[in-house]
Amino acid sequence: MGNHHAFIVDGMLGTLARWLRIAGYDSIYFRGMDDDRLLEETKDSARIILTRDRELYQRALKLGLKSIYFESEEVTAQLTHLKRELGIKLVASNSRCPRCNGLLAETPKTDVEGLVPAESFNAFEEFWVCGDCSRVYWKGSHWIKIRETLGST
8 A cells, every 4th residue: 555654552542553554554553561662662663653641752752753642532533633643544455454463465265265254255255364363354344334434534
């Protein structure tokens, strides 16, 4: 998809991390990671820290790291804030696994037989598999809701 922003998402924003992955953004989620280690990871990777922790946000800025602070606990508001802050596009993508951030690859339908519910296998022709966790995805009825959510930001 060519998204050039990459993120480190703190433990308070797991839902945001999933939505960014759905939109094709490389988003590493660190649940329960010590702030010092999170800052070190950010320095080493040149990612943008996304946080609801004001102290972490201020420490990142003092270290010259790009960081974005979110007031809202609501993911749609967070996505809107990020879109406004960075000018990014939020469009549903088939490039990243929402669970683990691995890259998705389109795979032949025959390769997923027995790995997805029979109704889904019979109803859909396109499937994607995560290269890291092997989870299988398809554009089921949830895809409409995903597009609506991202489109409302």
